[in-house]
Amino acid sequence: MANVLAVLEIRGGTLRKGAAELLAAARRIADAAGGTVDALVCANGAVDTSALGAAGADRVLHATHADFATYCPDGMSATAASIASQYRAMVVAATATGKDLAPRIAARANVPCAMDVTSVDAAGDVIRVVRPVYAGKALQTVELRGTAVIAVRPGAYAAVSASKGGAVESVATPAFTRRLEVGAIKTSDKGALDVAEARVVVSGGRGLGDPKHFALLDELAAAFGGEAAVGASRAVVDAGWAEHGAQVGQTGKTVAPELYIAVGISGAIQHLAGMRTAKVIVAINRDKDAPIFKVADYGIVGDLFEVMPALTAAVKAAKGH
Amino acid sequence: MKIAVCLRRVPDTTAKIVIGASGSSIDEAGIKFVPNPYDEYAVEAAIALKEQAGAGETVVVGLGGDTVQETLRTALAMGVDRAVHLQGAPSADGLENARVLADHLRGGGYDAILFGKLAVDDYGQQTGAMVAELLELPCATAITKLVVADGRASVEREVEGGVEPASCALPAVFTCDKGLNNPRLPSLKGIMAAKKKPLEITPVTVAAGGVTIVSLALPPERAAGRIVGEGAAAVPALMQLLTAEAKVI
Structure with missing residues:
Protein backbone atom coordinates (compact mmCIF):
# COMPACT_ATOMS: atom_id res chain seq x y z
CA MET A 1 0.00 0.00 0.00
CA VAL A 171 -16.86 8.60 -3.71
CA ALA A 172 -19.62 7.97 -1.20
CA THR A 173 -20.06 10.42 1.64
CA PRO A 174 -20.63 8.29 4.75
CA ALA A 175 -23.41 9.09 7.19
CA PHE A 176 -22.20 11.72 9.65
CA THR A 177 -23.56 14.03 12.32
CA ARG A 178 -22.97 17.71 11.60
CA ARG A 179 -21.89 18.67 15.10
CA LEU A 180 -20.38 22.02 14.12
CA GLU A 181 -22.33 24.30 11.80
CA VAL A 182 -19.90 26.52 9.94
CA GLY A 183 -21.11 29.66 8.20
CA ALA A 184 -19.72 31.48 5.18
CA ILE A 185 -16.40 33.26 5.61
CA LYS A 186 -16.66 37.00 6.17
CA THR A 187 -13.85 38.48 4.09
CA SER A 188 -11.80 41.00 6.00
CA ASP A 189 -12.02 44.62 4.84
CA LYS A 190 -8.22 44.87 4.73
CA GLY A 191 -8.26 42.69 1.64
CA ALA A 192 -8.06 38.97 1.20
CA LEU A 193 -4.32 38.52 1.62
CA ASP A 194 -3.04 36.98 4.84
CA VAL A 195 0.52 37.46 6.12
CA ALA A 196 0.95 33.69 6.05
CA GLU A 197 0.16 33.55 2.33
CA ALA A 198 1.57 36.79 0.92
CA ARG A 199 4.64 36.86 -1.37
CA VAL A 200 5.76 40.05 0.35
CA VAL A 201 5.22 40.94 4.03
CA VAL A 202 5.80 44.45 5.36
CA SER A 203 5.87 44.33 9.18
CA GLY A 204 5.90 47.12 11.70
CA GLY A 205 7.08 47.34 15.30
CA ARG A 206 7.33 49.78 18.13
CA GLY A 207 9.63 52.00 16.10
CA LEU A 208 6.53 53.26 14.28
CA GLY A 209 5.79 55.24 17.42
CA ASP A 210 2.04 55.50 16.83
CA PRO A 211 -0.62 53.20 15.35
CA LYS A 212 -1.51 55.79 12.70
CA HIS A 213 1.95 55.31 11.18
CA PHE A 214 0.91 51.84 10.00
CA ALA A 215 -0.34 53.86 7.02
CA LEU A 216 3.29 53.97 5.86
CA LEU A 217 3.30 50.17 5.78
CA ASP A 218 -0.08 50.03 4.03
CA GLU A 219 1.27 52.34 1.33
CA LEU A 220 4.38 50.25 0.76
CA ALA A 221 2.29 47.06 0.69
CA ALA A 222 -0.09 48.67 -1.82
CA ALA A 223 2.88 49.60 -4.02
CA PHE A 224 3.49 45.86 -4.48
CA GLY A 225 0.12 45.66 -6.17
CA GLY A 226 -1.84 43.02 -4.28
CA GLU A 227 0.95 40.60 -3.46
CA ALA A 228 1.92 42.13 -0.10
CA ALA A 229 0.35 41.93 3.36
CA VAL A 230 1.04 44.01 6.46
CA GLY A 231 2.34 42.24 9.56
CA ALA A 232 3.17 43.37 13.07
CA SER A 233 5.38 42.53 16.04
CA ARG A 234 3.94 41.20 19.27
CA ALA A 235 4.69 44.46 21.06
CA VAL A 236 2.42 46.50 18.82
CA VAL A 237 -0.31 43.85 18.70
CA ASP A 238 -0.34 43.72 22.50
CA ALA A 239 -0.51 47.53 22.52
CA GLY A 240 -3.61 47.35 20.31
CA TRP A 241 -1.99 49.01 17.30
CA ALA A 242 -2.60 46.06 15.00
CA GLU A 243 -4.92 43.05 14.73
CA HIS A 244 -3.63 39.84 16.30
CA GLY A 245 -4.16 38.12 12.95
CA ALA A 246 -1.26 40.22 11.65
CA GLN A 247 1.18 39.18 14.38
CA VAL A 248 4.34 37.47 13.19
CA GLY A 249 6.29 35.44 15.75
CA GLN A 250 6.02 32.69 18.29
CA THR A 251 2.53 33.52 19.56
CA GLY A 252 1.45 34.74 16.14
CA LYS A 253 2.00 33.47 12.64
CA THR A 254 5.06 31.88 11.15
CA VAL A 255 5.67 33.31 7.70
CA ALA A 256 8.04 32.41 4.88
CA PRO A 257 7.49 35.04 2.16
CA GLU A 258 9.92 35.77 -0.64
CA LEU A 259 10.48 39.23 0.79
CA TYR A 260 10.06 40.31 4.41
CA ILE A 261 10.51 43.98 5.23
CA ALA A 262 10.85 44.67 8.97
CA VAL A 263 10.18 48.31 9.78
CA GLY A 264 10.98 49.64 13.23
CA ILE A 265 11.23 46.09 14.59
CA SER A 266 14.18 45.47 16.91
CA GLY A 267 14.06 41.70 16.40
CA ALA A 268 13.06 39.96 19.63
CA ILE A 269 13.89 36.23 19.57
CA GLN A 270 10.22 35.27 19.40
CA HIS A 271 9.72 37.55 16.37
CA LEU A 272 12.79 36.25 14.55
CA ALA A 273 11.46 32.73 15.07
CA GLY A 274 8.38 33.61 13.04
CA MET A 275 10.08 35.07 9.97
CA ARG A 276 13.59 33.69 9.72
CA THR A 277 12.72 31.37 6.84
CA ALA A 278 11.78 34.28 4.58
CA LYS A 279 13.82 34.14 1.38
CA VAL A 280 15.02 37.73 1.67
CA ILE A 281 14.82 39.91 4.78
CA VAL A 282 15.12 43.69 4.69
CA ALA A 283 15.38 45.66 7.94
CA ILE A 284 14.84 49.37 8.41
CA ASN A 285 15.75 50.53 11.89
CA ARG A 286 17.25 53.55 13.58
CA ASP A 287 19.42 51.42 15.88
CA LYS A 288 22.36 49.93 13.98
CA ASP A 289 22.85 47.40 16.82
CA ALA A 290 19.26 46.06 16.65
CA PRO A 291 19.22 42.23 16.55
CA ILE A 292 17.08 42.34 13.39
CA PHE A 293 20.20 43.31 11.42
CA LYS A 294 21.79 39.96 12.34
CA VAL A 295 19.18 38.06 10.29
CA ALA A 296 18.52 40.71 7.63
CA ASP A 297 20.07 40.25 4.20
CA TYR A 298 19.90 43.98 3.60
CA GLY A 299 19.63 46.71 6.18
CA ILE A 300 19.08 50.43 6.12
CA VAL A 301 20.00 52.29 9.28
CA GLY A 302 17.92 55.39 9.56
CA ASP A 303 14.70 57.19 10.29
CA LEU A 304 11.85 55.07 8.93
CA PHE A 305 9.78 58.20 8.32
CA GLU A 306 12.34 59.25 5.71
CA VAL A 307 13.14 55.81 4.34
CA MET A 308 9.60 54.46 3.92
CA PRO A 309 8.21 57.13 1.55
CA ALA A 310 11.36 56.85 -0.58
CA LEU A 311 11.11 53.06 -0.66
CA THR A 312 7.40 53.18 -1.50
CA ALA A 313 8.07 55.55 -4.40
CA ALA A 314 10.91 53.34 -5.64
CA VAL A 315 8.78 50.17 -5.52
CA LYS A 316 5.96 51.95 -7.34
CA ALA A 317 8.41 53.03 -10.04
CA ALA A 318 9.89 49.51 -10.32
CA LYS A 319 6.40 47.99 -10.57
CA GLY A 320 5.49 50.53 -13.25
CA HIS A 321 2.62 52.21 -11.45
CA MET B 1 -21.72 25.39 33.87
CA LYS B 2 -18.92 22.89 34.34
CA ILE B 3 -15.80 23.62 32.36
CA ALA B 4 -12.50 21.79 31.95
CA VAL B 5 -9.29 23.33 30.65
CA CYS B 6 -6.37 21.18 29.52
CA LEU B 7 -3.06 22.89 30.25
CA ARG B 8 0.52 22.53 29.09
CA ARG B 9 3.78 23.74 30.60
CA VAL B 10 6.19 25.17 28.03
CA PRO B 11 9.46 27.13 27.86
CA ASP B 12 8.98 30.89 27.95
CA THR B 13 8.71 32.26 24.40
CA THR B 14 11.76 34.46 25.00
CA ALA B 15 13.93 31.41 25.80
CA LYS B 16 16.90 30.63 23.61
CA ILE B 17 16.71 27.01 22.52
CA VAL B 18 19.75 24.77 23.05
CA ILE B 19 19.67 21.14 21.91
CA GLY B 20 20.07 18.65 24.79
CA ALA B 21 22.56 15.81 25.03
CA SER B 22 19.98 13.28 23.77
CA GLY B 23 19.85 15.10 20.45
CA SER B 24 16.06 14.79 20.38
CA SER B 25 14.95 17.32 22.99
CA ILE B 26 16.00 20.69 24.36
CA ASP B 27 18.49 21.38 27.13
CA GLU B 28 16.20 22.57 29.94
CA ALA B 29 19.00 24.09 32.03
CA GLY B 30 18.32 27.72 32.77
CA ILE B 31 15.00 27.77 30.94
CA LYS B 32 12.04 29.43 32.57
CA PHE B 33 8.85 27.45 32.14
CA VAL B 34 5.45 29.12 31.91
CA PRO B 35 1.85 28.08 31.24
CA ASN B 36 1.39 27.75 27.49
CA PRO B 37 0.32 31.27 26.38
CA TYR B 38 -2.66 29.99 24.37
CA ASP B 39 -3.84 27.94 27.36
CA GLU B 40 -4.16 31.17 29.34
CA TYR B 41 -6.88 32.29 26.92
CA ALA B 42 -8.64 28.99 27.64
CA VAL B 43 -8.35 29.48 31.41
CA GLU B 44 -9.71 33.02 31.13
CA ALA B 45 -12.60 31.83 28.95
CA ALA B 46 -13.45 29.08 31.46
CA ILE B 47 -13.51 31.46 34.42
CA ALA B 48 -15.57 33.99 32.45
CA LEU B 49 -18.09 31.32 31.36
CA LYS B 50 -18.62 30.24 34.96
CA GLU B 51 -18.98 33.85 36.06
CA GLN B 52 -21.53 34.43 33.32
CA ALA B 53 -23.50 31.35 34.33
CA GLY B 54 -23.37 32.41 37.97
CA ALA B 55 -22.68 28.86 39.12
CA GLY B 56 -20.63 25.85 38.21
CA GLU B 57 -17.13 24.56 38.45
CA THR B 58 -13.87 25.08 36.58
CA VAL B 59 -11.30 22.29 36.49
CA VAL B 60 -7.81 22.46 35.04
CA VAL B 61 -6.22 19.23 33.80
CA GLY B 62 -2.52 18.75 33.12
CA LEU B 63 -0.83 15.67 31.66
CA GLY B 64 2.86 15.26 32.37
CA GLY B 65 5.54 14.98 35.02
CA ASP B 66 5.34 16.55 38.47
CA THR B 67 6.54 19.92 37.18
CA VAL B 68 3.14 20.46 35.56
CA GLN B 69 1.69 20.97 39.06
CA GLU B 70 3.29 24.41 39.18
CA THR B 71 1.44 25.30 35.97
CA LEU B 72 -1.81 23.96 37.39
CA ARG B 73 -1.33 26.11 40.51
CA THR B 74 -0.96 29.18 38.29
CA ALA B 75 -4.39 28.44 36.81
CA LEU B 76 -5.82 27.94 40.31
CA ALA B 77 -4.36 31.34 41.26
CA MET B 78 -6.12 32.87 38.26
CA GLY B 79 -9.40 31.57 39.72
CA VAL B 80 -9.92 28.00 38.55
CA ASP B 81 -11.61 25.90 41.26
CA ARG B 82 -9.60 22.68 41.23
CA ALA B 83 -6.87 20.84 39.39
CA VAL B 84 -6.19 17.31 38.19
CA HIS B 85 -2.67 16.16 37.48
CA LEU B 86 -2.64 13.20 35.11
CA GLN B 87 0.75 11.94 36.18
CA GLY B 88 2.65 10.23 33.40
CA ALA B 89 5.03 10.80 30.54
CA PRO B 90 3.27 12.21 27.45
CA SER B 91 3.77 10.51 24.10
CA ALA B 92 5.27 12.03 20.95
CA ASP B 93 2.04 10.77 19.34
CA GLY B 94 -0.64 13.38 20.06
CA LEU B 95 -3.43 10.84 19.56
CA GLU B 96 -2.18 8.82 22.55
CA ASN B 97 -2.17 11.92 24.75
CA ALA B 98 -5.66 12.76 23.49
CA ARG B 99 -6.84 9.24 24.42
CA VAL B 100 -5.65 9.65 28.02
CA LEU B 101 -7.25 13.09 28.32
CA ALA B 102 -10.50 11.88 26.72
CA ASP B 103 -10.64 8.88 29.06
CA HIS B 104 -10.32 11.21 32.03
CA LEU B 105 -12.83 13.78 30.75
CA ARG B 106 -15.43 11.25 29.59
CA GLY B 107 -18.36 11.13 31.99
CA GLY B 108 -17.14 14.22 33.82
CA GLY B 109 -20.30 16.12 32.98
CA TYR B 110 -18.46 19.02 31.36
CA ASP B 111 -20.43 21.56 29.34
CA ALA B 112 -17.26 22.82 27.70
CA ILE B 113 -13.71 21.51 27.36
CA LEU B 114 -11.14 24.12 26.46
CA PHE B 115 -7.59 23.96 25.11
CA GLY B 116 -5.07 26.45 23.78
CA LYS B 117 -4.94 26.30 19.98
CA LEU B 118 -1.39 24.94 20.18
CA ALA B 119 1.47 24.53 22.61
CA VAL B 120 4.41 26.77 21.74
CA ASP B 121 6.95 23.99 22.31
CA ASP B 122 6.04 21.06 20.04
CA TYR B 123 3.49 22.90 17.89
CA GLY B 124 1.45 19.68 17.79
CA GLN B 125 -1.85 21.52 17.20
CA GLN B 126 -3.96 18.41 17.41
CA THR B 127 -4.86 17.34 20.94
CA GLY B 128 -8.03 19.40 21.32
CA ALA B 129 -9.65 18.31 18.07
CA MET B 130 -8.65 14.69 18.72
CA VAL B 131 -10.19 14.73 22.21
CA ALA B 132 -13.39 16.09 20.66
CA GLU B 133 -13.48 13.31 18.07
CA LEU B 134 -12.79 10.64 20.70
CA LEU B 135 -15.61 12.02 22.86
CA GLU B 136 -17.84 12.53 19.78
CA LEU B 137 -18.36 16.16 20.74
CA PRO B 138 -18.67 19.26 18.54
CA CYS B 139 -15.38 21.08 18.17
CA ALA B 140 -14.25 24.49 16.98
CA THR B 141 -10.53 25.20 16.86
CA ALA B 142 -8.50 28.40 17.13
CA ILE B 143 -11.48 30.50 18.15
CA THR B 144 -11.19 34.27 18.64
CA LYS B 145 -14.78 34.78 19.80
CA LEU B 146 -17.01 32.67 22.04
CA VAL B 147 -20.57 33.49 23.04
CA VAL B 148 -22.57 30.97 25.05
CA ALA B 149 -26.35 31.26 25.44
CA ASP B 150 -29.21 28.77 25.83
CA GLY B 151 -27.00 25.71 25.66
CA ARG B 152 -25.36 26.73 22.40
CA ALA B 153 -22.06 28.34 21.51
CA SER B 154 -21.39 30.82 18.71
CA VAL B 155 -17.74 31.18 17.76
CA GLU B 156 -15.52 32.87 15.25
CA ARG B 157 -12.17 31.70 13.95
CA GLU B 158 -9.67 33.40 11.73
CA VAL B 159 -8.94 31.89 8.37
CA GLU B 160 -6.71 33.26 5.62
CA GLY B 161 -8.27 36.52 4.51
CA GLY B 162 -11.32 36.48 6.73
CA VAL B 163 -13.31 35.29 9.69
CA GLU B 164 -15.32 32.07 9.75
CA PRO B 165 -18.36 31.94 12.06
CA ALA B 166 -19.66 28.67 13.47
CA SER B 167 -22.06 27.41 16.08
CA CYS B 168 -22.79 24.21 17.96
CA ALA B 169 -24.68 22.73 20.86
CA LEU B 170 -22.97 22.20 24.21
CA PRO B 171 -21.21 20.19 25.45
CA ALA B 172 -18.39 20.98 23.05
CA VAL B 173 -14.63 21.32 22.75
CA PHE B 174 -12.95 24.61 21.87
CA THR B 175 -9.32 25.51 21.25
CA CYS B 176 -8.50 29.15 21.95
CA ASP B 177 -6.49 31.65 19.92
CA LYS B 178 -5.00 34.99 20.79
CA GLY B 179 -7.69 37.66 20.58
CA LEU B 180 -10.34 35.63 22.42
CA ASN B 181 -9.86 37.60 25.64
CA ASN B 182 -7.29 39.21 27.89
CA PRO B 183 -6.25 36.67 30.52
CA ARG B 184 -6.36 37.99 34.07
CA LEU B 185 -3.19 37.95 36.13
CA PRO B 186 -3.18 35.94 39.33
CA SER B 187 -3.86 38.25 42.27
CA LEU B 188 -1.97 37.94 45.56
CA LYS B 189 -5.21 36.76 47.13
CA GLY B 190 -5.62 34.27 44.30
CA ILE B 191 -2.09 32.95 44.79
CA MET B 192 -2.72 32.43 48.52
CA ALA B 193 -6.09 30.77 47.83
CA ALA B 194 -4.54 28.51 45.18
CA LYS B 195 -2.37 26.82 47.79
CA LYS B 196 -5.48 25.48 49.51
CA LYS B 197 -7.42 24.47 46.40
CA PRO B 198 -7.61 20.75 45.64
CA LEU B 199 -5.01 19.27 43.30
CA GLU B 200 -5.77 15.62 42.64
CA ILE B 201 -3.05 13.35 41.30
CA THR B 202 -4.08 10.49 39.03
CA PRO B 203 -1.33 8.24 37.65
CA VAL B 204 -1.81 7.43 33.97
CA THR B 205 0.02 5.40 31.36
CA VAL B 206 0.32 6.88 27.89
CA ALA B 207 0.94 4.40 25.08
CA ALA B 208 3.92 5.04 22.81
CA GLY B 209 1.82 5.27 19.64
CA GLY B 210 3.16 5.47 16.10
CA VAL B 211 5.43 8.49 16.32
CA THR B 212 9.13 8.59 17.14
CA ILE B 213 11.15 11.77 17.53
CA VAL B 214 14.39 11.04 15.68
CA SER B 215 16.25 14.27 16.26
CA LEU B 216 16.01 17.92 17.13
CA ALA B 217 18.32 20.41 15.48
CA LEU B 218 18.80 24.13 15.27
CA PRO B 219 17.80 25.62 11.94
CA PRO B 220 20.63 26.68 9.63
CA GLU B 221 21.93 30.13 10.48
CA ARG B 222 21.17 32.83 7.96
CA ALA B 223 24.26 34.08 6.20
CA ALA B 224 25.41 37.42 7.55
CA GLY B 225 23.69 40.28 5.79
CA ARG B 226 24.93 43.74 5.15
CA ILE B 227 23.99 47.29 5.96
CA VAL B 228 23.25 48.87 2.59
CA GLY B 229 23.50 52.42 3.86
CA GLU B 230 21.93 55.09 5.99
CA GLY B 231 18.64 56.91 5.55
CA ALA B 232 16.59 57.51 2.42
CA ALA B 233 19.80 57.88 0.40
CA ALA B 234 20.29 54.10 0.69
CA VAL B 235 16.98 53.28 -1.01
CA PRO B 236 18.32 53.22 -4.62
CA ALA B 237 21.10 50.81 -3.59
CA LEU B 238 18.57 48.63 -1.77
CA MET B 239 16.28 48.55 -4.80
CA GLN B 240 19.21 47.58 -7.01
CA LEU B 241 19.98 44.64 -4.70
CA LEU B 242 16.35 43.54 -4.46
CA THR B 243 15.83 43.60 -8.22
CA ALA B 244 19.23 42.50 -9.60
CA GLU B 245 20.78 40.35 -6.84
CA ALA B 246 17.90 38.89 -4.84
CA LYS B 247 15.43 39.17 -7.74
CA VAL B 248 12.42 39.49 -5.43
CA ILE B 249 11.06 42.66 -7.03
Missing part, protein backbone atom coordinates in the same frame (compact mmCIF):
# COMPACT_ATOMS: atom_id res chain seq x y z
CA ALA A 2 1.86 3.04 -1.24
CA ASN A 3 -1.00 5.26 -2.29
CA VAL A 4 -1.56 8.76 -0.98
CA LEU A 5 -4.75 10.76 -0.48
CA ALA A 6 -4.54 14.54 -0.80
CA VAL A 7 -7.50 16.20 0.89
CA LEU A 8 -8.05 19.46 -0.97
CA GLU A 9 -9.49 22.67 0.38
CA ILE A 10 -12.56 24.24 -1.19
CA ARG A 11 -13.76 27.76 -0.58
CA GLY A 12 -16.81 29.21 -2.29
CA GLY A 13 -17.16 26.18 -4.54
CA THR A 14 -13.65 26.40 -5.99
CA LEU A 15 -10.29 24.88 -5.12
CA ARG A 16 -8.14 27.11 -2.95
CA LYS A 17 -4.65 27.94 -4.09
CA GLY A 18 -2.10 25.48 -2.82
CA ALA A 19 -3.75 22.35 -4.27
CA ALA A 20 -0.89 21.83 -6.74
CA GLU A 21 1.73 22.28 -3.99
CA LEU A 22 -0.03 19.72 -1.83
CA LEU A 23 -0.18 17.26 -4.73
CA ALA A 24 3.59 17.73 -5.17
CA ALA A 25 4.12 16.65 -1.55
CA ALA A 26 1.72 13.73 -2.06
CA ARG A 27 3.65 12.60 -5.16
CA ARG A 28 6.89 12.66 -3.19
CA ILE A 29 5.50 10.06 -0.78
CA ALA A 30 3.68 8.03 -3.43
CA ASP A 31 6.55 7.93 -5.94
CA ALA A 32 8.96 6.58 -3.30
CA ALA A 33 7.17 3.21 -3.56
CA GLY A 34 5.38 3.33 -6.89
CA GLY A 35 2.04 4.42 -5.48
CA THR A 36 -0.70 6.61 -6.85
CA VAL A 37 -2.17 9.90 -5.67
CA ASP A 38 -5.89 10.49 -5.21
CA ALA A 39 -7.22 14.00 -4.64
CA LEU A 40 -10.31 14.18 -2.42
CA VAL A 41 -12.69 17.02 -3.13
CA CYS A 42 -15.66 17.45 -0.78
CA ALA A 43 -18.11 19.91 -2.30
CA ASN A 44 -21.76 20.72 -2.77
CA GLY A 45 -21.88 20.35 -6.55
CA ALA A 46 -19.35 20.41 -9.34
CA VAL A 47 -15.83 21.78 -8.88
CA ASP A 48 -13.38 22.56 -11.68
CA THR A 49 -10.63 20.00 -11.04
CA SER A 50 -9.30 19.93 -14.61
CA ALA A 51 -5.84 21.15 -13.56
CA LEU A 52 -5.26 18.45 -10.94
CA GLY A 53 -4.05 15.70 -13.28
CA ALA A 54 -1.23 17.87 -14.59
CA ALA A 55 -0.35 18.69 -10.98
CA GLY A 56 0.01 15.03 -10.02
CA ALA A 57 -3.40 13.54 -9.23
CA ASP A 58 -3.98 10.09 -10.73
CA ARG A 59 -7.64 10.30 -9.71
CA VAL A 60 -9.96 12.94 -8.32
CA LEU A 61 -12.44 11.56 -5.79
CA HIS A 62 -15.51 13.75 -5.58
CA ALA A 63 -17.73 13.53 -2.51
CA THR A 64 -20.91 15.57 -2.60
CA HIS A 65 -23.18 16.65 0.22
CA ALA A 66 -25.42 19.66 0.84
CA ASP A 67 -23.47 20.37 4.05
CA PHE A 68 -20.29 20.83 1.99
CA ALA A 69 -21.52 24.26 0.81
CA THR A 70 -19.39 25.68 3.62
CA TYR A 71 -16.50 24.06 5.48
CA CYS A 72 -17.84 20.93 7.13
CA PRO A 73 -15.20 19.40 9.41
CA ASP A 74 -17.46 16.58 10.60
CA GLY A 75 -18.47 15.43 7.11
CA MET A 76 -15.06 15.92 5.53
CA SER A 77 -13.18 14.08 8.26
CA ALA A 78 -15.75 11.27 8.15
CA THR A 79 -15.34 10.98 4.38
CA ALA A 80 -11.54 10.93 4.46
CA ALA A 81 -11.48 8.51 7.39
CA SER A 82 -13.91 6.16 5.61
CA ILE A 83 -11.32 5.50 2.88
CA ALA A 84 -8.20 5.89 5.05
CA SER A 85 -7.38 2.19 5.03
CA GLN A 86 -6.58 2.40 1.29
CA TYR A 87 -3.74 4.84 1.88
CA ARG A 88 -0.32 4.97 3.43
CA ALA A 89 -0.63 8.71 3.96
CA MET A 90 -3.28 11.40 3.87
CA VAL A 91 -1.93 14.88 3.24
CA VAL A 92 -3.65 18.16 4.01
CA ALA A 93 -2.40 21.73 3.52
CA ALA A 94 -1.51 23.25 6.90
CA THR A 95 -3.77 26.26 6.44
CA ALA A 96 -6.24 27.45 9.08
CA THR A 97 -8.77 24.99 7.66
CA GLY A 98 -6.29 22.17 7.11
CA LYS A 99 -4.96 22.41 10.65
CA ASP A 100 -8.52 22.10 11.88
CA LEU A 101 -9.26 19.12 9.66
CA ALA A 102 -6.06 17.05 9.93
CA PRO A 103 -6.33 15.95 13.58
CA ARG A 104 -10.01 15.13 13.14
CA ILE A 105 -9.21 12.79 10.25
CA ALA A 106 -6.39 11.24 12.28
CA ALA A 107 -8.58 10.63 15.32
CA ARG A 108 -11.41 9.15 13.25
CA ALA A 109 -9.00 6.95 11.30
CA ASN A 110 -7.09 6.07 14.48
CA VAL A 111 -3.72 7.05 13.02
CA PRO A 112 -1.03 9.57 14.02
CA CYS A 113 -0.86 13.12 12.73
CA ALA A 114 2.10 15.40 12.02
CA MET A 115 1.34 19.11 11.73
CA ASP A 116 3.01 21.90 9.80
CA VAL A 117 5.51 19.69 8.04
CA THR A 118 8.15 21.33 5.84
CA SER A 119 9.79 18.20 4.45
CA VAL A 120 8.57 14.65 3.90
CA ASP A 121 10.25 11.42 2.79
CA ALA A 122 8.98 7.86 2.67
CA ALA A 123 10.99 4.66 3.08
CA GLY A 124 9.67 1.20 3.91
CA ASP A 125 6.68 1.54 6.22
CA VAL A 126 8.03 4.73 7.75
CA ILE A 127 7.31 8.31 6.75
CA ARG A 128 9.96 10.73 7.95
CA VAL A 129 9.02 14.38 8.28
CA VAL A 130 10.70 17.56 9.44
CA ARG A 131 8.64 20.08 11.40
CA PRO A 132 9.60 23.46 12.82
CA VAL A 133 9.01 23.49 16.59
CA TYR A 134 9.47 26.22 19.19
CA ALA A 135 8.12 28.54 16.44
CA GLY A 136 10.97 27.68 14.14
CA LYS A 137 13.74 28.01 16.73
CA ALA A 138 14.38 24.27 16.20
CA LEU A 139 13.61 21.60 13.60
CA GLN A 140 12.22 18.27 14.75
CA THR A 141 12.64 15.13 12.65
CA VAL A 142 9.88 12.62 13.31
CA GLU A 143 9.11 9.13 12.03
CA LEU A 144 5.52 7.95 11.66
CA ARG A 145 4.73 4.25 11.30
CA GLY A 146 1.80 2.92 9.32
CA THR A 147 -0.80 5.23 7.84
CA ALA A 148 -0.46 8.85 8.93
CA VAL A 149 -2.07 12.23 8.41
CA ILE A 150 0.45 14.87 7.39
CA ALA A 151 -0.35 18.58 7.27
CA VAL A 152 2.14 20.17 4.89
CA ARG A 153 3.07 23.81 5.41
CA PRO A 154 2.06 25.99 2.43
CA GLY A 155 5.13 26.92 0.42
CA ALA A 156 7.13 23.87 1.53
CA TYR A 157 6.83 22.24 -1.89
CA ALA A 158 6.62 23.84 -5.31
CA ALA A 159 4.05 22.49 -7.75
CA VAL A 160 5.31 19.81 -10.13
CA SER A 161 4.33 19.01 -13.70
CA ALA A 162 3.20 15.40 -13.66
CA SER A 163 0.77 14.66 -16.53
CA LYS A 164 -1.33 12.14 -14.59
CA GLY A 165 -4.89 11.23 -15.51
CA GLY A 166 -6.84 13.14 -12.91
CA ALA A 167 -10.05 11.33 -13.89
CA VAL A 168 -12.98 12.24 -11.68
CA GLU A 169 -14.75 9.46 -9.78
CA SER A 170 -17.52 9.72 -7.23
